[in-house]
Amino acid sequence: PTPGPKSQPLDLEFSSEPRNAATPTLRSRRGQTITNAAGPYATGNRLIGPPSGPSPHLRALTNGGTRLPTVEEAFTPNNFPFIEHCRLATEQNFGVIKIRNIPYSVTRPEILAFLGRNARIVNEQEYEPVHIVMERVTSKTLDCYVEFINLNEAVNAVTRFESNRATNRGGRLGSRHVDVELSSQEQLMKDLFPKAKNVQWQGSRPIIIARDENDPYNSGFQGFISKEELVMLVKHVEAPQRSPFSKECPQRPFECLISTLLKYPWYMVDHITIEDRSLLHKATIELLRLLRERIDSETDPVNLNKMLYKRVWRAALKCPGFTPCQKDDVVFICDVDDRTAIELGVAPYAVWWKPLFTIGHKPNIPHDTIMWYIAIIREHLDRKKQYVSLAERAARHDQDELPKLFGDLDKLIERPKGWWFMTMGQVAKYEWTAIEQVLREALTPALEGPN
Template sequence: MPILQHQLHPPPVSNETSQSSASFAPAPRQPLLAPPTTPQQRLVLPYPSPTAAKEILGVTNLAIDAETAIENAPFIELGRHALAQNWCCVKISNIPYSVTGENIMEFLGKNAKVVPDDVGLSVHIIMDRASGKTMDAFVEFTCPKDAYRCVTRKRGKILGSRHVLLDVVNQEELMKELFPKARGITWEGVIPNVLNNESGSSKADLVTKEELVLVVGHARTPHRSPFSRKCLQRPYESILSIVAKFPWFAVSVYTIHQRDIIFQALIFTIDILKRQCKRGRTTPNLDAELLKKLCKAGVVCTGFTNKQKREIIKMGEFGAEGLEKEVEDDIPGFEGLLALNRKRGAEPKFIEV
């Protein structure tokens, strides 16, 4: 086909036109190696459809929903490993202000089948967080039958210098006593259920920052309250009970901020007690053994991150000896996770970055 004249020699462009359109002109193209030809009609050829993925991989369905993907992810929310333990409780009323957990265990006897130490904290002595006054005590039993037998055997007995009252209660009463400031919450055993609120949020403050500040204050300056002077270890036992009985498994109820303020309260009490032990200001019930209980409670807590657990070990010093093995190794590349951890049984090849 003959080549047109304007294809070889394009018409000249005036200076004004070239200057005005210089900024909008496209980048110069490479010179053609051969004269352009007229465009050919597009030829559509039949193309085979791709083979189905299930025929290649041997799977039935590659499309999974978000819920299934989350369930099979190698990560899990902190606290998901915790179990809701609805132990049977015995409430002991009219106890002496200076009573200790050891005194209560001696009162119940060696045959009392309470929750073992490697499973959880069995004795909870309630303290009024504003005044530091000792209220009632709760003892958790592994079996309701043993709890009723203990109440029958010890009814009318004297603890210290007082006639105490014993009664079998459920976990709801214990949780209400440990978390009295929880609003918009109904307890079903140890499980918190959030009531419908105006904001539509599923979160609730089970323990407030103000309560924890009061408890730490009693530990730091016990002589400001006449009740704290009678039992110096009561604030530390209160923190122990909060950490041990907080519903860490209910991850949809509490926030990371609430987890962190509980952690800070524990760190402060560990530091206060450690300094007293170093200065030799210990008492029979305020000593290195109590420090070890605080450190262990924090390290085995399922709601704290590995970083927080290492901070507890570092702060506890001699009170945290041998607890390093309780902390899992960090996942390379995921050291800054605040609410996730490696799922049990997850293969490392699915996590490494």
């Protein structure tokens, strides 16, 4: 459930009717407005105001607002604004080094300082280069992995370390002598997801091995992260006094969450269930709330600070596995400003995308095009509603119903029994079927009878 207020009215002023008026703004649930433009910045990084009319993309699609596109035009990949975000996730082939024998309380800045300014690690704005692996059940710190932009840079980092150690320079993290070696994505993923059974890693891609029916002790693939791991990840923060390892480095569970969200193989939609994702999202929300409480109470301002808080919510918003509605939970809880949320890929009116559990908006499609497609769906479903008398409306309390961004699309999407335990790929098929059915009906010209 979304933690935000449920009573704020949804402004549905955006219609599919062709018009050349100024494109309306999108209103968030906090009452702020979001400019409905394709991008928030113009040349020279100066903020631009609301556009003077529909975007060029929408004008081309509707021929300047004079016609509806055909079904074929509407479903063209360049025009169609919906996509499964999980399928946008790709394998990562960054170079990897492994630092062994690190102190339990080592910090991320210490790792970066140890590598030096010449280390060409992956972009911190897009990815997380440093992965200090934590055993989720015990919170014990294991080894540290660092990702570089390519394999050659990882080799150079190891070479620099070896040459410095040969001349008695470097080689220490805190009070410990550490070892640096060239590693791989396979080893990194194996250590980040140690509970994943029947999985063989090829690079960062998991290969799921079928269960051996002749082995009674082999339960087969049960997910990349167990429920116990996620529960304990939160418990280490809730009761650090019961977790001696977490007590020494209170930031470690949050860093573990960041690595988990960004390295999780979300593109394996045929092996990740709706429940798996829901449990990870629930843990994310709980950890964000706990971290906010620790920051406000100044429990440990050195390790639990606003910079760590920002890294966590940015990782959650960049996570391709979360739905628009789930990302809106993060925006609301962390009070992220709307412009930053849009820059990080949060959908317009994200809180109202509840009917869709696997489908989101396609990046680089103007927001007015997205809203136009949604308006087509909503208005067509509204026209198909059966007439309900005033007496029936009063009995159903229909006057208290909130407007829906997608209309009654949720009633059209089939939800089989036990769908919560179905994979995201299976659930997506039902959602695509409903969206395609509505758009085909709405955009197919009605047959005219004889005069």
